[in-house]
Amino acid sequence: MSLQNIAREITIDQTRHLETSIPGPKSTQRHAEREQHVTAGFGVTLPVFVEAADGGIIQDIDGNRLIDFASGIAVTSLGASNKRVAQRVAAQIEKFSHTCFMVTEYDSFTKVCKWLNEHTPGDFDKRTGLFSTGAEAVENAIKIARSATGRPNVLVFDEAYHGRSLLTMAMTAKENPYQLNFGPMPREVVRAASANPLRPVYGGSTPAEITEKSLASVRDTLATHGADTFAAMVIEPIQGEGGFIVPAPGFLTGLREIADEHGIVLVIDEIQAGLGRTGKLYASEWEGVAGDITLSAKALANGVPLSAVTGRAELMNAVHSGGLGGTYAGNPVACEAALAVFEQLDQSVLDNAAKIEQTVREVLEPLLEETNIVAQVRGRGAMLAIELADKGTLEPRPDLARSIALACHAQGVIILTCGTYGNVIRLLPPLIIGEELLRDGLQVLAGAIKDAA
CATH class of the missing domain: 3.40.640.10 (Type I PLP-dependent aspartate aminotransferase-like (Major domain))
Incomplete structure (x- = not known):
């Protein structure tokens, strides 16, 4: 089955949409309930409760559609409700x-x-x-x-x-x-x-x-x-x-x-x-x-x-x-x-991973020159990262990674941080994500980086 066929079976609107603040009131209520029943040893990146997900979108119980740059940490590469699966x-x-x-x-x-x-x-x-x-x-x-x-x-x-x-x-x-x-x-x-x-x-x-x-x-x-x-x-x-x-x-x-x-x-x-x-x-x-x-x-x-x-x-x-x-x-x-x-998992899916890298680099690599906080844009395919550090000294900036991530979350883009120093933003979009949705999420991320700089 080709990428085109997989895309045709996606039923969730592949656009970002904010119905409420992130997290919304229903998610906030559910998260408070979670804290009464789930061990505190489980952390959470973004406390929203999911109603549906597919393609490059996660839809929460408040009606928000979030761009998924995490894929469940590189798991749902073919979409979170892939029909053939x-x-x-x-x-x-x-x-x-x-x-x-x-x-x-x-x-x-x-x-x-x-x-x-x-x-x-x-x-x-x-x-x-x-x-x-x-x-x-x-x-x-x-x-x-x-x-x-x-x-x-x-x-x-x-x-x-x-x-x-x-x-x-x-x-x-x-x-x-x-x-x-x-x-x-x-x-x-x-x-x-x-x-x-x-x-x-x-x-x-x-x-x-x-x-x-x-x-x-x-x-x-x-x-x-x-x-x-x-x-x-x-x-x-x-x-x-x-x-x-x-x-x-x-x-x-x-x-x-x-x-x-x-x-x-x-x-x-x-x-x-x-x-x-x-x-x-x-x-x-x-x-x-x-x-x-x-x-x-x-x-x-x-x-x-x-x-x-x-x-x-x-x-x-x-x-x-x-x-x-x-x-x-x-x-x-x-x-x-x-x-x-x-x-x-055919060649069209692999080719789209390469296209994702091309688009990410096109949008984010200019920040190497435009800001003084992006030390490197690296990775391969749809496994890409931005390391944040002070130019010249390479002093890691985990504080900026956290603030940029929070800014993206507030605008409906799910991103993760990682790295030995916690100063790296990692991008793991589904391999089937569309170009328009990918660019929308990247523009949000690029704007958050510029604001932080």
């Missing part, structure tokens, strides 16, 4: 909602695994395991790597985000809010510098120098701890929560070479960047690098919880029978949703 899910619910694949089997689990084996990067025999969340996928990748290598340690990188479970918290670089008060953390996780082009830890005046120095630091880190103690190194091809950082060219290739040299399993975490988000099916394709294991989640089932670990057959089959699984792992409803995504 809804049809396959409804048909499956009529048959059965759950059996547990480890008790009795069903075809959709196998079909999802087959598609992922055929489409994840790497020209080698693959096997796939299905789970429910991104954190589960990361943890199971580590279990597989340890089982296959007999080694304990895991190498991760600055600016990394891999999840909220105990092991993945330790693998995540940002302490607050992810690790704060939740320790102690597992000790087998070792961190190395990434090749951040804007803020290189070890310096370098060119991308090639940044890559060279960063890879040298990785080798030093491995040598210090003993390279033969590492089961896996885990890297996001574009670091998500860390600030949508695209590593300097050649860094992923260098990691591939280091992993091969020391028999370390290279795990590429495509949980946020994969499934078309960057304009290619998987973001690692931009560097021509294949992980020994590739992780998928988020957009995999367009909002129904599903994640996947896909890797070399000899690695995936190294685990003893019964060593992998989970009650809800590869739930049949989620598998049907994923199969619906696969039916629609």
